[in-house]
Amino acid sequence: MRNPKIITEHWGKIDPLKIEDYLNVGGYAALKKFIAKMDPQKALDEVKISGLSGKGGAGFLTGAKWEIVAKQKGEKYFICNLDESEPGTYKDRLIAENNPQILLEGIILAALTVGAKKSYIYLNGNFEKAREILERAIEQAKENKFLGSKILGSKYLLEIEIFSGAGAYICGEETALINSIEGNRGEPKIRPPYPTEAGLFGKPTVVNNAETIANVPWIIQNGGGRYSECATKLFVLGGAVKKRGVAEAPIGTTMKKAIEELGGGMQRGKDFWFAQVGGAAGRLYLEKELDAPITGSGAILVVDKTANLYDLLLSWTGFFRRESCGKCVPCREGTFRLNEIVERLADGEISDRDKEAMLDILWTLENTTFCPLGKFAATAVRDAVDKLGVVSTNYE
């Protein structure tokens, strides 16, 4: 079966400031179907059948997450994660800017399914355009009775609030995000308990990535079975390819296919060196490894042989040094020292002691930090050491 465009179908064709445009292309049919013919259990079943998995990086099964919260009684929350502070990744922002109503419809369906009456969109504070568009979209959804009390005349109610973060990378991590909404310092919490048990204000909470949520209207409208046969993913292509930007393609697309078909191949005169897959926290892949499917958040940076690896190392380690929240010593100190060593490496002043320390720090980040950010800080540098030989004596 040909893969439909589930998320990007109407990008550029509808005005994101006009709900009528979304309604004219069949928007809110899924919510109408939910209200008229379904109930939360049926919707949950469809999402479970669909096999929808999280698009925020970890790939957790969405239906399984929702079920834990749906089973619990009392106050609950649904949060749309639109923090997206990772360099080279902007797919979620483009969803909000190009088709905000698909996101709202997804949030409404998700919240009603898990039994939440209040939902937050945790929006990166730098996304001013997305904020304006989403604010307008929420107003229009309320005017059309898709939001508020008695949604489409039913017993269901939901309020959606936009919460602007300050653009800290750690606040994309779900427990840090929850801390941030609660008015606390944006740093991760110990797990368990997981947010599904004790999340926002101590209540059961689902946190989902914006792309994950934008798939939900299609699933409710067309059925989980169909989705499982033609699921897609947004890929963000950057670097030395001919066509940079966001493309929607079948799940399981290999790196090679993404570079050649979605990215149109290498730019003229540029030779492939490696690809970084998954943003600043992504692993590095050599040409011989490109037959594997793309995993993680879907960002691909294609690096050609003229690139300066030291500049890349400085940008990766500088990013994590700045973004470490400082809660745990191995990451607070490790990201700092790693960046310093890379600075000496780039200046041609690296000593044997630095090389040893670098390997120690990488191990420490990989194995001892409080949250995954520490591990992420080591990933690309580790691959630069192991695959590109960056600190070996014969690296030029």
Ligand SMILES: Cc1cc2nc3c(=O)[nH]c(=O)nc-3n(C[C@H](O)[C@H](O)[C@H](O)COP(=O)(O)O)c2cc1C
């Ligand atoms: C350091 C760090 C940053 C993260 N940033 C984001 C982010 O910007 N957006 C996002 O959706 N998930 C992010 N995540 C993953 C979230 O913690 C969480 O797994 C995700 O929002 C769940 O949604 P999903 O199941 O739909 O993928 C981050 C995780 C870590 C450790």
Ligand code: SF4
């Ligand atoms: S690993 Fe880094 S970001 Fe995570 S808690 Fe420790 S200091 Fe904070």
